[in-house]
Amino acid sequence: MSETTLRAEKAGKLDEADELAALRERFVLDDVVYLDGNSLGALPANVPDRVADVVRRQWGELRIRSWDESGWWTAPERIGDRIAPLVGAAPGQIVVGDSTSVNVFKALVAAVRMADGSRDEILVDATTFPTDGYIAESAARLTGRTLRAVTPAEVPQALGERTAAVLLNHVDYRTGRLHDLPALTAAIRARGALAVWDLCHSAGALPVGLDEHGVDLAVGCTYKYLNGGPGSPAFLYVRREHQDRFDSPLPGWNSHAEPFGMTPAYTPAPGALRGRVGTPDILSLLALEAALEVWDGVSVDAVRAKSLALTDFFLECVEAYTEPGRVECLTPARHEERGSQIALRCPDAGEVMKRLIARGVVGDFRSPDVLRFGFTPLYVGFRDVERAARILRDELL
Amino acid sequence: MSETTLRAEKAGKLDEADELAALRERFVLDDVVYLDGNSLGALPANVPDRVADVVRRQWGELRIRSWDESGWWTAPERIGDRIAPLVGAAPGQIVVGDSTSVNVFKALVAAVRMADGSRDEILVDATTFPTDGYIAESAARLTGRTLRAVTPAEVPQALGERTAAVLLNHVDYRTGRLHDLPALTAAIRARGALAVWDLCHSAGALPVGLDEHGVDLAVGCTYKYLNGGPGSPAFLYVRREHQDRFDSPLPGWNSHAEPFGMTPAYTPAPGALRGRVGTPDILSLLALEAALEVWDGVSVDAVRAKSLALTDFFLECVEAYTEPGRVECLTPARHEERGSQIALRCPDAGEVMKRLIARGVVGDFRSPDVLRFGFTPLYVGFRDVERAARILRDELL
Numbered sequence: 001m002s003e004t005t006l007r008a009e010k011a012g013k014l015d016e017a018d019e020l021a022a023l024r025e026r027f028v029l030d031d032v033v034y035l036d037g038n039s040l041g042a043l044p045a046n047v048p049d050r051v052a053d054v055v056r057r058q059w060g061e062l063r064i065r066s067w068d069e070s071g072w073w074t075a076p077e078r079i080g081d082r083i084a085p086l087v088g089a090a091p092g093q094i095v096v097g098d099s100t101s102v103n104v105f106k107a108l109v110a111a112v113r114m115a116d117g118s119r120d121e122i123l124v125d126a127t128t129f130p131t132d133g134y135i136a137e138s139a140a141r142l143t144g145r146t147l148r149a150v151t152p153a154e155v156p157q158a159l160g161e162r163t164a165a166v167l168l169n170h171v172d173y174r175t176g177r178l179h180d181l182p183a184l185t186a187a188i189r190a191r192g193a194l195a196v197w198d199l200c201h202s203a204g205a206l207p208v209g210l211d212e213h214g215v216d217l218a219v220g221c222t223y224k225y226l227n228g229g230p231g232s233p234a235f236l237y238v239r240r241e242h243q244d245r246f247d248s249p250l251p252g253w254n255s256h257a258e259p260f261g262m263t264p265a266y267t268p269a270p271g272a273l274r275g276r277v278g279t280p281d282i283l284s285l286l287a288l289e290a291a292l293e294v295w296d297g298v299s300v301d302a303v304r305a306k307s308l309a310l311t312d313f314f315l316e317c318v319e320a321y322t323e324p325g326r327v328e329c330l331t332p333a334r335h336e337e338r339g340s341q342i343a344l345r346c347p348d349a350g351e352v353m354k355r356l357i358a359r360g361v362v363g364d365f366r367s368p369d370v371l372r373f374g375f376t377p378l379y380v381g382f383r384d385v386e387r388a389a390r391i392l393r394d395e396l397l
Numbered sequence: 398m399s400e401t402t403l404r405a406e407k408a409g410k411l412d413e414a415d416e417l418a419a420l421r422e423r424f425v426l427d428d429v430v431y432l433d434g435n436s437l438g439a440l441p442a443n444v445p446d447r448v449a450d451v452v453r454r455q456w457g458e459l460r461i462r463s464w465d466e467s468g469w470w471t472a473p474e475r476i477g478d479r480i481a482p483l484v485g486a487a488p489g490q491i492v493v494g495d496s497t498s499v500n501v502f503k504a505l506v507a508a509v510r511m512a513d514g515s516r517d518e519i520l521v522d523a524t525t526f527p528t529d530g531y532i533a534e535s536a537a538r539l540t541g542r543t544l545r546a547v548t549p550a551e552v553p554q555a556l557g558e559r560t561a562a563v564l565l566n567h568v569d570y571r572t573g574r575l576h577d578l579p580a581l582t583a584a585i586r587a588r589g590a591l592a593v594w595d596l597c598h599s600a601g602a603l604p605v606g607l608d609e610h611g612v613d614l615a616v617g618c619t620y621k622y623l624n625g626g627p628g629s630p631a632f633l634y635v636r637r638e639h640q641d642r643f644d645s646p647l648p649g650w651n652s653h654a655e656p657f658g659m660t661p662a663y664t665p666a667p668g669a670l671r672g673r674v675g676t677p678d679i680l681s682l683l684a685l686e687a688a689l690e691v692w693d694g695v696s697v698d699a700v701r702a703k704s705l706a707l708t709d710f711f712l713e714c715v716e717a718y719t720e721p722g723r724v725e726c727l728t729p730a731r732h733e734e735r736g737s738q739i740a741l742r743c744p745d746a747g748e749v750m751k752r753l754i755a756r757g758v759v760g761d762f763r764s765p766d767v768l769r770f771g772f773t774p775l776y777v778g779f780r781d782v783e784r785a786a787r788i789l790r791d792e793l794l
Contacts, residue, residue, distance in 0.1 A: 028453075028457040028458075030458070034460065036460065036461045039461055040456075040460055040461045042457075042460065043452065043453075043456050043457035043460075047452060048449065048452045048453050048457070051448060051449075051452050051680070052445065052448075052449060055440065055444060055445045055448050055626070055684070056425075056440075056445050058627075059437075059440050059626055059627055060425040060439075060440035060445070061425075061427070063431065063433065063437055063439065063440075063759070064433045064436055064437045064759065064761065066627065067627075072627060072628075098495065098496070098499065098675075099495070099649065099674055099675025099676055099678070100675050100676070101647065101649030101650070101651075101674045101675035102495065102499060102647060102649075102674060102675060105646075105647060109539075126661070129650070129659075130650050130653070130659050130660060130661060130663075131649045131650035131651075131675065133661055133663075134648045134649065134650065134653070134663040135647065135648065135649060137648070137663065138645075138646050138647065138648055142506075142539040142540070142646060143539070149661065174659075221676070223676070229452070229456055229679070229680055230455075230456055230463065230464075230469060230676075230678075230679035230680065231469075231675075231676045231677045231678040231679045231680075231682075232678070232680075233678065234675070248535075249502075249535050249539060250498065250499060250502055250532065250535065251531045251532065251534070251535055252496065252498030252499075252528045252531060252532060253498070253526070253527050253528035253531065254498075254528075256527070256531070260764060261764065262526075262527050262571075262763070262764065263527060264523070264527060264530055264546065266527075266530075266531040266534065277496055277498045277499060278495075278496025278497050278498035278499060278528065278628075278631075279496055279497070279618070279620070279627075279628045280628045281496070281627075281628040281629070281630065281678055281681050282626070282627035282628045283448070283626055283627065283628075283629075283680050283681045283684055284678050284680045284681050285628075287452070287680055362460070362461065364461065366659070367657060367658065367659065
């Protein structure tokens with residue numbers, strides 16, 4: 001039996017045994033193998049009708065009354081509570097709104113302000129998605145702190161009495177490496193600094209355990225594994241014990257204790273909604289709210305188990321099908337160091353990805369030489385994985 | 398002939414002579430008199446189908462390809478150029494994205510950084526919508542400046558060698574008072590400071606003339622007179638001559654000269670798109686883009702002329718119908734001091750507004766005693782005005 005026949009059969013068996021397989025029906029998908037859900041999640045099937053209702057009835061008919069009657073006003077915290085169980089947070093600690101970049105700014109400035117005033121250094125993940133580093137530089141500049149970029153592995157050594165806050169990515173956007181959030185958070189807190197985590201590539205892909213592991217602040221996007229739609233609003237987690245000291249650099253009227261009091265002095269609201277800023281972006285928020293319904297009855301642990309099985313199987317197929325040395329895997333083999341994506345390096349990655357996409361296998365290319373494949377367990381199956389590896393083999397020849 | 402018959406006839410004639418009357422067809426409206434477009438603009442009729450296409454086809458079918466193929470990536474500056482003529486700006490100076498509050502922060506910090514470093518004071522409109530004051534306080538704190546609240550009338554006297562920047566509202570959200578943007582901007586610039594204007598209550602309601610009057614920076618929302626939808630993204634204007642010095646406090650990857658270079662060092666893009674931050678919120682942006690099509694062939698001067706005629710007529714009807722002293726008009730009588738709303742004060746305003754809404758006249762209440770009526774010339778007619786005044790009379794008895 002050929003390598004491909006063998007693995008095609010195995011894929012079929014894995015799909016049959018997959019207890020999450022039926023979730024694919026909750027999405028609008030075609031026969032493309034969509035491995036780019038770590039960039040833009042696929043469209044949940046219930047979103048179009050919901051958005052149409054928001055536009056036609058809530059905006060078009062109820063108009064301004066919808067701020068109360070359609071629950072527009074409370075959407076940021078209500079949707080935050082919907083995300084909370086997916087990242088291991090009790091209710092009342094997450095608000096949704098603004099972009100990830102803006103939330104990184106809020107979180108990092110607030111973290112510096114919570115830290116002891118003598119602590120004058122911010123550490124930032126040197127391997128992070130660039131925006132986090134740019135925003136951290138701005139936060140440092142505006143709060144009079146210095147910024148130092150270190151790899152996550154270097155963090156324990158770099159921590160010291162000067163460290164105010166540390167901004168880290170849970171999963172590296174390029175390599176798919178999963179960092180040890182529990183251990184790093186513990187190390188950061190043990191040295192008296194605050195741990196700020198960017199969950200863009202882990203929220204909805206694997207258990208995060210924000211409450212359990214003592215994370216101080218966290219941000220994440222909702223358009224990757226949470227399938228909220230292009231540029232859907234990000235979320236901000238503020239640990240309950242810090243909420244009274246959360247001092248936002250963006251104290252807009254929506255975070256005021258009495259937003260319609262229209263008072264000249266700012267008095268922050270209690271709780272997570274202190275992280276709100278301006279008028280919430282309703283169309284995008286309510287599209288996201290509908291998208292989160294695909295999680296009804298779904299366990300993040302089951303999603304994680306399937307994710308690892310999918311990436312294991314992809315690596316197995318790639319190894320079996322592809323000439324040794326043709327691609328180099330940048331993603332760690334160890335499960336505890338792997339997110340929900342596989343990054344393969346090859347010199348002609350840009351051209352290879354174009355050909356893959358033309359053949360219906362959609363991943364993405366990260367300059368200069370990385371093929372990136374994201375595996376969303378809610379809608380990717382094992383036959384998809386085998387097919388992707390087979391077509392990849394053809395295009396690498 | 399009774400007062401009401403007289404004015405009902407006049408209203409009919411005014412409607413017949415109204416060259417903008419047909420624009421009402423471009424909106425989804427019912428038989429309510431909607432005088433709350435200064436809070437949330439009505440739904441343009443072309444928006445639902447456009448949004449459905451963005452969701453179902455662009456997101457659902459093209460998915461990640463839409464960043465290029467559906468023009469998602471360039472939406473912030475493309476839609477900015479669509480707003481530009483409505484506020485008197487040449488192309489290439491406006492980007493759309495984030496909330497008004499976030500844009501006030503960008504504009505004010507950038508203004509302070511452009512000003513001479515010895516200038517250590519920011520002046521802020523003491524009568525402004527509160528969020529501007531809160532955000533100005535934060536901008537001052539983070540840049541080490543002091544903040545002083547003054548009324549717009551006091552600005553010329555308050556300006557001095559210490560003044561770095563002045564943040565003013567073009568139209569007061571409560572009273573509807575229109576401030577003298579050309580004269581105040583000239584006075585501010587003559588003293589070497591930067592003028593930052595908030596156009597939330599003027600964009601789409603009256604000519605602004607940003608380029609002509611030398612405004613340095615401006616922000617505005619798009620969900621009032623621009624009808625972009627609930628919480629639709631705000632806009633930021635950066636005068637062309639300042640763009641190379643625009644130093645954003647929110648330097649996200651979307652404002653990078655090479656956003657997909659993923660480089661650790663931040664190099665700002667040229668032009669207005671330096672005002673971008675994170676991933677643009679596509680559903681809301683493209684709903685707004687569709688909404689702006691109602692402006693095709695519409696002159697802002699004609700809109701302003703009709704707006705003044707509407708508010709004049711409303712005041713005339715209220716005066717004719719209502720017992721003297723029952724309400725006090727807070728909006729200036731002089732055209733050059735009036736925005737596109739009328740604010741009436743009466744002690745029982747909260748109760749009166751509830752009854753008006755129950756009878757199909759939708760304005761809003763501003764604590765503690767203000768009835769606020771916004772007049773959007775694109776869809777409000779003179780018969781609407783007369784009917785609103787007549788029902789107001791009943792509810793004031």
